[in-house]
Amino acid sequence: MEGVDKEKVQRIIYEMSKGSKYFENEKRKEAFIKQKIESLRAQRAKLTEKDISHFQMIVNKRILELDGSRDLSKIWLHTDMDAFYAAVETLENPLLKGKPLAVGGMSMICTASYEARKYGVRAAMPGFIARKLCPELIFVPTNFGKYTYYSEKTRNVFSKYDPDYIATSLDEAYLEITEICKQRSISSEEVAAELRNTIYQETGLTCSVGVAPNRMLAKFEFQLVEIGYTDLIALYWNIPVCSDINKPNGQFILPNDRDAVMTFISSLPIRKVGGIGKVTEQILREVLGISTCTEILQKGALLHALFSHCSTGWYFRY
DNA sequence: TACATACAC
DNA sequence: CATGGTGTATGTA
Numbered sequence: 001m002e003g004v005d006k007e008k009v010q011r012i013i014y015e016m017s018k019g020s021k022y023f024e025n026e027k028r029k030e031a032f033i034k035q036k037i038e039s040l041r042a043q044r045a046k047l048t049e050k051d052i053s054h055f056q057m058i059v060n061k062r063i064l065e066l067d068g069s070r071d072l073s074k075i076w077l078h079t080d081m082d083a084f085y086a087a088v089e090t091l092e093n094p095l096l097k098g099k100p101l102a103v104g105g106m107s108m109i110c111t112a113s114y115e116a117r118k119y120g121v122r123a124a125m126p127g128f129i130a131r132k133l134c135p136e137l138i139f140v141p142t143n144f145g146k147y148t149y150y151s152e153k154t155r156n157v158f159s160k161y162d163p164d165y166i167a168t169s170l171d172e173a174y175l176e177i178t179e180i181c182k183q184r185s186i187s188s189e190e191v192a193a194e195l196r197n198t199i200y201q202e203t204g205l206t207c208s209v210g211v212a213p214n215r216m217l218a219k220f221e222f223q224l225v226e227i228g229y230t231d232l233i234a235l236y237w238n239i240p241v242c243s244d245i246n247k248p249n250g251q252f253i254l255p256n257d258r259d260a261v262m263t264f265i266s267s268l269p270i271r272k273v274g275g276i277g278k279v280t281e282q283i284l285r286e287v288l289g290i291s292t293c294t295e296i297l298q299k300g301a302l303l304h305a306l307f308s309h310c311s312t313g314w315y316f317r318y
Numbered sequence: 319t320a321c322a323t324a325c326a327c
Numbered sequence: 328c329a330t331g332g333t334g335t336a337t338g339t340a
Contacts, residue, residue, distance in 0.1 A: 022330045029323090108331050110327090123327085126330045169327050275336085277325050 009120030009133060016129045033279060040287045040306055047305055056301035063300065072256040075188050076215045077161075077175045078239040079195070081154065081207045082248035084171035085111040088150050089140045091204050100137045102130055110142060114248060147171075153203045161195060166215075171207075174215050174239070192251045206249040210242025213256040241272045266294040 017023045081087065085103040090096045090113070100116035102109040106127040119134035131137055151170040158165040162175040177191050192209045199207055245252040254264055269292055271281045284290040287306070288299050296303065 017330080020330080026330095032323095104331090105329095107329050110331085124331080128329055172327080275325070279324060 003118050004120050006120070012120075012132055013125075013129055016132055033282060037283055037286050040283065043306055044287060044302065047302070051305060052301050055304045059300035059304050063297070070214075070258070072213045072258065073178070074176060074213060075178045075181055075256065076212055076239055077177050077188070077192060077195070078210045078212075078215070078243045079154075079158070079173050079175070079199075079207050080209075080240070080243045080247070081171035081205055083111055083113050084150075084205070085142065085147055086113040086116075086140075087205050088146050089143075091150075092146065096138060096140070100134050101140065102127060102137055103140050103142055105139065105141060106131075109139075150203055150205065154199055154205075154207070157195065157198050157202055160198075161191065172240075177211075189251070189253050192253065196249075196251065208243045208247040208249060209251040210239050210245065210254070211251070212239045212242050212254040213261070215239050240274060241268065244272070266292065268293045270296065 017026075086101050089101065089103060096113075098115060099113070100119060100121065101113040102116055102121060103111040104127055109121070109123065109125055109127050109130055111123050112121040112125075112130070116130070116134060116137055119137070121130040121134055121137060127139060131139075147170050151167075154171075155165070155167060155173070158167075158173050158175055161177055161180055164176070166174040168174065175195075177188060181188055181191060188211045192211055196207055196209055199205065242252045242254055254260060270276050270284060270290065271278075273293065276284075281291075284296075288295075288302055290296055290299055290303075
């Protein structure tokens with residue numbers, strides 16, 4: 001986010017953390033990951049040209065299969081309420097409007113308003129550090145009853161667009177809008193705009209929406225896991241990242257078109273892909289120099305060589 | 319099978 | 328002073 005002095009934020013977090021039990025534990029974990037990285041690097045160094053071309057063949061075949069099985073016929077929409085808990089609190093107490101606000105307490109905060117984020121305050125940050133970053137930060141304790149109440153309201157709207165909508169948390173859901181677009185002969189963009197507007201009318205809250213041709217179907221993910229090749233998920237697309245792009249109160253439409261999908265994916269940092277977190281990101285970067293999804297495809301053979309051992313071994317047992 | 323780690327919210 | 332609670336998936340012994 002612009003206007004955040006990242007270095008200063010990092011320094012304050014470090015100053016407040018060092019010496020604590022939490023900090024020591026983090027250091028221990030980091031050392032463990034370093035070790036893992038070293039061992040993977042060693043494995044990588046042992047691979048011969050022949051090994052690599054062998055894995056390359058397997059990977060090429062798999063990529064072709066995946067490319068061929070891509071389904072561009074559906075339209076999926078992902079919604080994500082903007083700073084949900086903070087927005088609900090502000091709605092019920094307008095005095096909080098425009099103020100840096102954190103929902104939670106001194107030990108942990110769940111949500112930070114956008115004003116608070118300008119100071120580097122984030123969800124999942126301990127409150128006492130957040131207060132150091134932003135001394136005028138207002139704390140409100142969590143009221144899950146309220147959030148559930150507003151969540152119900154948004155879900156009533158969702159069900160009008162897709163009765164089988166999939167809620168993944170109080171403030172997020174997936175909707176399949178293929179039918180509704182067809183029935184009413186309107187574009188997914190119009191559906192997204194209308195949905196956002198309806199939610200605002202019904203609740204007074206804003207949300208961000210992403211539209212794309214797939215939501216990484218559970219069945220499909222399962223197949224990838226079976227072959228021990230989770231990382232190829234990046235070949236597909238991740239709808240949550242779409243709703244992330246024009247946040248807050250925005251929308252992003254990825255057309256049902258192979259080239260558009262590939263272009264979108266290619267420069268996407270792997271960290272944005274669901275399932276790739278802080279640790280996996282570090283391992284892929286430091287072992288194989290991978291940081292974008294394109295590089296995942298380019299280095300597919302090495303990935304397969306280093307990360308599919310267990311699964312292949314699992315197959316050999318049968 | 320059981321335990322630890324990683325991830326997401 | 329102080330670093331969550333819950334659910335899911337994966338890797339490993």
